[in-house]
Amino acid sequence: MASQIISLASIATPNNGVDLDEIMQQKAEHQGCGTSGGSGKASCGSGAGQGDLAPEIWEKVKNHPCYSEEAHHHYARMHVAVAPACNIQCNYCNRKYDCANESRPGVVSEKLTPEQAAKKVLAVASTIPQMTVLGIAGPGDPLANPEKTFKTFELISKTAPDIKLCLSTNGLALPDHVDTIARFNVDHVTITINMVDANVGAQIYPWIFYKNKRYKGREAAQILTDRQMQGLEMLTERGILCKVNSVMIPGINDHHLVEVNRAVKSRGAFLHNIMPLISAPEHGTVFGLNGQRGPTAQELKALQDSCEGEMNMMRHCRQCRADAVGLLGEDRSAEFTTEAVMAMDVEYDLESRKAYQSLVEQERQATADAKRAELETLAGEQSDVKILIAVATKGSGRVNEHFGHATEFQIYEASASGAKFVGHRRVDLYCQGGYGEEEALETTIIRAINDCTAVFVAKIGGCPKASLEAAGIDAVDRYAFEYIEQSVIAYYRDYLDNIRSGAIVHGQRGDAEIRQGAYIAA
Numbered sequence: 001m002a003s004q005i006i007s008l009a010s011i012a013t014p015n016n017g018v019d020l021d022e023i024m025q026q027k028a029e030h031q032g033c034g035t036s037g038g039s040g041k042a043s044c045g046s047g048a049g050q051g052d053l054a055p056e057i058w059e060k061v062k063n064h065p066c067y068s069e070e071a072h073h074h075y076a077r078m079h080v081a082v083a084p085a086c087n088i089q090c091n092y093c094n095r096k097y098d099c100a101n102e103s104r105p106g107v108v109s110e111k112l113t114p115e116q117a118a119k120k121v122l123a124v125a126s127t128i129p130q131m132t133v134l135g136i137a138g139p140g141d142p143l144a145n146p147e148k149t150f151k152t153f154e155l156i157s158k159t160a161p162d163i164k165l166c167l168s169t170n171g172l173a174l175p176d177h178v179d180t181i182a183r184f185n186v187d188h189v190t191i192t193i194n195m196v197d198a199n200v201g202a203q204i205y206p207w208i209f210y211k212n213k214r215y216k217g218r219e220a221a222q223i224l225t226d227r228q229m230q231g232l233e234m235l236t237e238r239g240i241l242c243k244v245n246s247v248m249i250p251g252i253n254d255h256h257l258v259e260v261n262r263a264v265k266s267r268g269a270f271l272h273n274i275m276p277l278i279s280a281p282e283h284g285t286v287f288g289l290n291g292q293r294g295p296t297a298q299e300l301k302a303l304q305d306s307c308e309g310e311m312n313m314m315r316h317c318r319q320c321r322a323d324a325v326g327l328l329g330e331d332r333s334a335e336f337t338t339e340a341v342m343a344m345d346v347e348y349d350l351e352s353r354k355a356y357q358s359l360v361e362q363e364r365q366a367t368a369d370a371k372r373a374e375l376e377t378l379a380g381e382q383s384d385v386k387i388l389i390a391v392a393t394k395g396s397g398r399v400n401e402h403f404g405h406a407t408e409f410q411i412y413e414a415s416a417s418g419a420k421f422v423g424h425r426r427v428d429l430y431c432q433g434g435y436g437e438e439e440a441l442e443t444t445i446i447r448a449i450n451d452c453t454a455v456f457v458a459k460i461g462g463c464p465k466a467s468l469e470a471a472g473i474d475a476v477d478r479y480a481f482e483y484i485e486q487s488v489i490a491y492y493r494d495y496l497d498n499i500r501s502g503a504i505v506h507g508q509r510g511d512a513e514i515r516q517g518a519y520i521a522a
């Protein structure tokens, strides 16, 4: 199952995050062979992952790491923190403006002016050529800070016209700004919609500030939901792609989100992103302090599964900081402080960005081709066995991270229909002190992935491997630097063969049915 490797040697892209030449080198070393070249298959016909999307929609989502699960392995995004104020209060939100070490929505290291933000975007785009999307997601609400938000878009659309513009809003002010959003060619808008019933909303929002007046309770929630629905309809009428974020809050809106899903689907939303509540006492939020828990990974997956019909569900959201930079799941914001950016001599080279991205497309096509070929080996397979597999990766759709360096694991469900991305587990959310000591780290990771049958890694030491095996998790390094989905399918096929030969008993290892509910999300 050797995979195609593409040479990017002709394009100098320092620090671009996904260094395909490095992958090539690592793979050659791992296989103990001297080859390091070979060109990937060229993209032919429809793009990898296009499925049955209309061409104009595909054009909008194909390089967007949030709107396309497949693109998120290859393309990066960045947020600029130009919008500090907010016009509502959510019981789960506490914004921090000078915080380097927390990774959750609403925190940033520093607030930026639109001019600083525009320079930062150029600096990041020149350093990370696969950065295709600029989002404004706070730390407050972009539309509660409209001058700063639209000034930032104006500056960027002039200097970096190939970058897609996004914003994320609670929706209260949205109807007032839809025309401006359309004028700036912002073709991706996220609205956070946690309820369509004011009784539910009153438990989530203590107040809103609307037309110079503060509203509370049911009245506040009713105004908010009316404005959200109106804004969503206005955007979709204009052909602007809308993603809806919903925070799953067990006991408050978990069952209700099925109704929210129906309401937003019927108003033309493109994607629904049901995210787990992040809630800890040290965040100082109402929910953090009153002990409101977030959902388990299994509860989240069950709700996402139940909403998955005609509407796409996003399962790869990383609940990023409002100043995140890089591939989803990595954060390179510390490299781009205002001080560092202002000292950078930036040259925006559109042509070399395009050249780099066309090679990324070749790698992406090769990934899709490899998956398709492997899938054919399951043709006619009737088994109803399903297993979860955790994967250590740092991007490019490959198994290319060392077990000990992984800060998150991507989770795939393997079944007779193939490999399906179903989520990720951030190791820090499972850390309860002692992080850094090897034993504690292993325990933390095992808690995070203990419903998985196997974990795929580029490399793993003997001790952690033994600990994983003792916990019933197969530690697998034989797919090092191979494509993830192709490897998941290959493993699954061997797994079925082993069941049939009697070499293993399904359920002996950590399969999802046996371990359901065994681990609790933070």
Ligand SMILES: C[S@@+](CC[C@H](N)C(=O)[O-])C[C@H]1O[C@@H](n2cnc3c(N)ncnc32)[C@H](O)[C@@H]1O
Pocket (backbone or CB within 6 Å): 086, 092, 093, 094, 105, 106, 137, 138, 139, 140, 141, 142, 168, 169, 170, 190, 191, 192, 245, 246, 247, 275, 276, 277, 278, 279, 319, 322
């Ligand atoms: C920080 S907000 C900024 C954009 C805008 N104000 C909004 O709420 O949509 C970005 C996203 O993070 C989510 N968020 C904030 N705090 C959260 C938490 N504690 N748990 C889960 N999601 C959270 C919000 O619901 C929203 O979808």
Ligand code: SF4
Pocket (backbone or CB within 6 Å): 086, 087, 088, 089, 090, 093, 094, 106, 138, 139, 140, 141, 170
């Ligand atoms: S609307 Fe967004 S920024 Fe405002 S309180 Fe809620 S989550 Fe925080």
Ligand code: SF4
Pocket (backbone or CB within 6 Å): 065, 066, 077, 135, 137, 316, 317, 318, 319, 320, 328
């Ligand atoms: S928070 Fe989710 S939707 Fe927003 S940039 Fe991060 S991954 Fe994408």
